[in-house]
Structures are given as C-alpha cells and as structure tokens.
Amino acid sequence: MAALILPELAEKIVKEVRKLIGEDIIVVNTEGDIIASTDMERVGTFHEGALLTAQKKRKLIITEEDQLKLAGVKAGINFPIFFQHDVIGVLGITGDPNKVTPFGEIIRKMTELLISENYYAEQHDWHTRAIESFVMDWVQSKEWDDPFINRAKLLAIDLKAKRTVVIIEFLGLNSPLSRDSWSSIFNRFQENTQEVVARTGNERMVLLINSSKGPTRASIEKRLMKFFLFLFNNFGIQAVAGVGQAAESFEISHSYRQAERSLKIAKVNGTITFDENLTLEMISEEINPKTKADFVIRTIGPLLKEVELLETLKELFKQNHSLKNTAKKLHIHINTLHYRLKKVEELTHLNANNIQDLVNLYLGILFLDEQTKIRK
Known part of the structure; x- marks a missing residue:
C-alpha cells in the first residue's frame, strides 16, 4: 500500500493542508523518507519520528527535547495516514504541539479523504482505459482468443448480445475535457449495464447498444437527442452522431464502419445520421x-x-x-x-x-x- 502515496499526491496533500494551517507540513513514506514538504530542503531526508509513528500506528508528539534524540525531526506532531486499515504514510505538522494538535485529527481525516478519492479516481481511470482498449480491439475485428474472452469477462461485457454501434463526436472543443467532465458524461450511461461506452480521444465516444431485444430507431434517436441536450446544458458542447446497423458481436466491425461513414454525413448535416438511410454516401466510400x-x-x-x-x-x-x-x-x-x-x-x-x-x-x-x- 505504500506506493499509494506517490510524490505527486504527497505534494497535493501538502498544498491542500497548508491552506488550512500556516505551519510547515511534511508527508513521509513508511520507511521514514520525507517525500513532500513546505520546506523543500527537507525533501529526501530521513525522519525518525515518522518511522516510529508508522511502526506504532499512532500519533507521536515531538517536543523540543526530542529534536536532540531523534534524527531529522522538528517539534510538532506526526499522524499515521491510514488507507483500508493499513498505514501508508505519515503526516507531520511542525510547530508548538499544544497549538497544532487540535487541528491534527481534522487534517489527518482530510488527508485520508484525499488519498481515498485519488485511489478510486485512479481505479476509474484504469477501468476506463481498459474498456477503451478492449472496444478498439473488438471493433477492429481482433481474433477472439482466450485472453480476449477473459478480458470481456473481467470487464463484465456480454459478447453474446447483438450490438448497434453509435459514434458520437463533440464539435468545436476549445480544450480537453477534464476527468470530472468525462465521468459525468459516462454516468449518463451507467444505469444500463447492458451497454458499453468508451471514449476514443478527447472528441469522440463510442456507444455499443445491446440490440438483442431490438431498440427502435426512434428510441435511439430520442435518447441521443436527450444526451446532446445534456452535453449542451452542462458543458456547452454540441455533438453529432453516426449510427450503424445491429450486428452480431463477432461482426461488430461492420456496425462500426457503418457508424463511421454515417458520422461523416452527420458532420455535414449537423445531426444524427443512421446508416440505413445512406444511399449516395455509400458509393462515396468506394x-x-x-x-x-x-x-x-x-x-x-x-x-x-x-x-x-x-x-x-x-x-x-x-x-x-x-x-x-x-x-x-x-x-x-x-x-x-x-x-x-x-x-x-x-x-x-x-x-x-x-x-x-x-x-x-x-x-x-x-x-x-x-x-x-x-x-x-
């Protein structure tokens, strides 16, 4: 678990805690090495008090007398940082123990919340990237070998269902969407676990609709229009979509190619385009x-x-x-x-x-x- 507090996260913790208290702050790993501090000269040095705190799993008040006995310490207080019942690091606050101790528990809790949020955000990012990689292999006709099938099981993706591919493209983005924006966008599809959603770059996303029970064109169009309204109201984003035709999962590449050519027309027309309506545009592909x-x-x-x-x-x-x-x-x-x-x-x-x-x-x-x- 010690690897959870990387230097980048430790620096973020120091900055956030410093907003609440005007004392020097350190974050120390379980080996006693300072990995972030408001005093840059202390980064990389050994802190014996933090090592003891990690080992004993309880807070440690360091007095001025302790400064003479323990290596690398200053008067203050050290708190063990817990994650899932394990000590993963130590938070140190320099200053008069009588003054900084009352803030200590609140600051420790805030630090643990920051670490927890960062952990679950990284887990979400991993899952998002795994889905994206799998979908790209899927729609590009990758052979269904055992590793591919196992990835589908790990990601809880049903490979037996027929699918309709929808490619959605955001228009005129001035800057990349943030992690929170993407999370909010994906949450629009979280209710239906039968569908697979993946981003492809910062301007596109792919929706693989479970078509085993045959959603109507009208229902797909209505849902996309509601989604576009959500995008515009929340992020000021305009979007278009190309919709392929339903295909068996092992032939999903056909639906994907149809969605791609439909998207080209959608970008000209500024709307939602279904492959089944294309005529002249089909010829242009050749x-x-x-x-x-x-x-x-x-x-x-x-x-x-x-x-x-x-x-x-x-x-x-x-x-x-x-x-x-x-x-x-x-x-x-x-x-x-x-x-x-x-x-x-x-x-x-x-x-x-x-x-x-x-x-x-x-x-x-x-x-x-x-x-x-x-x-x-």
Whole structure:
C-alpha cells in the first residue's frame, strides 16, 4: 500500500493542508523518507519520528527535547495516514504541539479523504482505459482468443448480445475535457449495464447498444437527442452522431464502419445520421481519395477561398434546400441568400436549383469535409 502515496499526491496533500494551517507540513513514506514538504530542503531526508509513528500506528508528539534524540525531526506532531486499515504514510505538522494538535485529527481525516478519492479516481481511470482498449480491439475485428474472452469477462461485457454501434463526436472543443467532465458524461450511461461506452480521444465516444431485444430507431434517436441536450446544458458542447446497423458481436466491425461513414454525413448535416438511410454516401466510400480531391477542384474549387459561400452551401444542405430555413439559420435576408447562391453559380457554373448541379455541389462539399477532417 505504500506506493499509494506517490510524490505527486504527497505534494497535493501538502498544498491542500497548508491552506488550512500556516505551519510547515511534511508527508513521509513508511520507511521514514520525507517525500513532500513546505520546506523543500527537507525533501529526501530521513525522519525518525515518522518511522516510529508508522511502526506504532499512532500519533507521536515531538517536543523540543526530542529534536536532540531523534534524527531529522522538528517539534510538532506526526499522524499515521491510514488507507483500508493499513498505514501508508505519515503526516507531520511542525510547530508548538499544544497549538497544532487540535487541528491534527481534522487534517489527518482530510488527508485520508484525499488519498481515498485519488485511489478510486485512479481505479476509474484504469477501468476506463481498459474498456477503451478492449472496444478498439473488438471493433477492429481482433481474433477472439482466450485472453480476449477473459478480458470481456473481467470487464463484465456480454459478447453474446447483438450490438448497434453509435459514434458520437463533440464539435468545436476549445480544450480537453477534464476527468470530472468525462465521468459525468459516462454516468449518463451507467444505469444500463447492458451497454458499453468508451471514449476514443478527447472528441469522440463510442456507444455499443445491446440490440438483442431490438431498440427502435426512434428510441435511439430520442435518447441521443436527450444526451446532446445534456452535453449542451452542462458543458456547452454540441455533438453529432453516426449510427450503424445491429450486428452480431463477432461482426461488430461492420456496425462500426457503418457508424463511421454515417458520422461523416452527420458532420455535414449537423445531426444524427443512421446508416440505413445512406444511399449516395455509400458509393462515396468506394471512391479513392485522389479522385475525391480532383472532384472537389472540378466542382467547388473556385469556392475554396470563399468561406462565406462554402458555409452557405453547407447550411443549405443541412436545411434540406429550404431557402427560408437557411436564411433564418444564417441570420441573413432571403435576398442575401439569393445573391450568395448566384455568386456560387457565377464562380462554379453550377446552379443549386438544377438537380444535377446540386448533386455535384453536395458531393463537392461532402468530399471537402472528408479531406479537412483527414488533415486535422
């Protein structure tokens, strides 16, 4: 258990305790070595009083006379730090014992709470990383050997259930989410132990829904919308999702690939996209990147430096070619929208009111977004 108090945690304890009391603080391991202190010169030195405290498992008051008898000590009080009934270290407070003793028990309890919180947070992090690693192996068609099956049992994951893969991506994050934020997000799915949730990087998470009893598309969509509302209200995060089709667990990679291509469309449309609705987009998956890049140049190439026009087209497609809704969403007058679309036609020779031209514009935007994502 001694390894629970690492120097980083010991330093955190010293900082937190110092906020409550203006005396020098030390944290000592069970061998009597000072691993953190408000007096940096004491770090790494031996403290005989702390060693005795750890061995006897009770507090030790150190007087000025004791300073002459015990190595490395100063007048004050030492408290054993307990975790799960074991002594894992010692907290020392320097000063007049009569003054610092009344604070001692409260500070010791606070220290033990800090250690306990850190321990369970690390356990949560380990479990989260283990789930993430397992899910990535799972969806990438890793062979189901004995170690793989044992990992599933250890993580309480049912490999017999059919699954529907959902990939959720957070949009426009300015900074990485904190551990507490991720914990809060994952807690949204803790009630249903039949589901598997994993993060993939700081901007994505994967949800593997148990589909053995066949959740309806409507129920999945409703749940995702509620989750998106939670994200926005609590963290100001906007999100989109791609949803694959239900598959047997040993074929989960198929559902994952479907969710990935659905997510590409969802990022263009700014919504939730189900693979079962894809048609033209399925074909685009088979087109090689070089051909897509050439297509972008031949269609919307003249718009690549016209950010305003590109955003207008993207919004037009999001609004299903509704000019009224597009203008409203962009906060512009309908005449301004007509002007921009006229400008698009002048530059590209593609008319958004012509069905063939419209398809070319749509594919150009779709392929451009794919390229932008790859560069990122």
